[in-house]
Amino acid sequence: MSYNNLLVENNDGIAQVTINRPKKLNALNRETLGEIRQAFAKLEQDEDVKVIIVTGTGEKAFVAGADISEFADYSVEEGKDLSAKGHKEVFDMIANFKKPVIAAVNGFALGGGLELAMAAHFRIASENAKLGLPETSLGVIPGYGGTQRLPQLVGKGRAMEMIMTAGMIDANQALQYGLVNHVTPLEELLEFAEKIAGKIMKNSMVAISQAIDAINANYEDGVNGFDKEIEGFGKSFGTEDFKEGTSAFLNKRKPEFPNK
CATH class of the missing domain: 1.10.12 (Lyase 2-enoyl-coa Hydratase; Chain  A, domain 2)
Incomplete structure (x- = not known):
């Protein structure tokens, strides 16, 4: 199956799902979210796929947030529906996926991008990665699980500070916080993720x-x-x-x- 905004490859049981909107720093729009849902539904049924690695195209961004232009004029009800649909169809689906999902964070993971990474079962970051939830700087709060998953991963106080300041942390600070499990040079990121996936696949x-x-x-x-x-x-x-x-x-x- 072909996608407009994703690249999906399967190699020896490891599927790589790459968000592919480089001109938009891989920002999530409605079409991309729909394609992620479709891709994961297909990967769930594929018995040859054992582990999924999610990453972004290029060297700058994993996913630099949501495509703000799509919802800037939304009403209260439209905003609520946007969040609820995203939770149900994408982020909760990934969090509860029956197969291991690893986020390989290769640059900016902001807003919906960090929420996508946090929905994965664990995260690996490249040395150039920057992570944050800047939504309050736009007059909104994280809507795809950020207020819930970030405290679970880094603790309430750190999550409060990150969300309130709308700031970014670098890869080493994310490692210190427990937001990511490992930090690697960018050129070694996917190889490292695949190595962990290989260890996982040796087990039941x-x-x-x-x-x-x-x-x-x-x-x-x-x-x-x-x-x-x-x-x-x-x-x-x-x-x-x-x-x-x-x-x-x-x-x-x-x-x-x-x-x-």
Whole structure:
């Protein structure tokens, strides 16, 4: 499937989804968000895809925010609908995706761009990366999960400061905050992300999917994460991967997971 604003490649089980609007510093418009939703829906059904890496085209920006020109004249109800639709169709979908999603942040990750990166399961940044939520400088607040996911990742106080000042932090500060897991030179970013993806793929993808559900449950209102863990742990015993993993361990060999 071809896209106007995305590049999607699959290489040995690793799918790379690249936001491709270089003239707009890969800013998110309605069309791009729709294409992200379509691409992820297709990748979810593709059994050959095990891990997804999300990045941006070029050396300047991962995603430098949302395309402000599209919603500058929105009404209150239109603004609310824009946020709700984005949550449901894109950002929450990625956060709860059954396969691991890694954000490779290759430059500016601002506003909706940082929110997209935070929806991924974890983040790697290039040394030139700048991250921030500048929405309050426009008279609005983050609307794609920024007020919720940023405090979860960096703590309430730091999130309050970042959102209130509308400022940016560099990659090393993001690493210190725990917003990103690793910082690499720009030219090594994707190779590093692929290396981590390769380590992930050596394990049971069924178990990893259950782990994603259990970890995310801790952040859902009204859901007991410990109960979710117990449920997922029990389900694991009925999988072919569990039989293979335990057999390989007991026989001192490397497992070859069927991912079933």
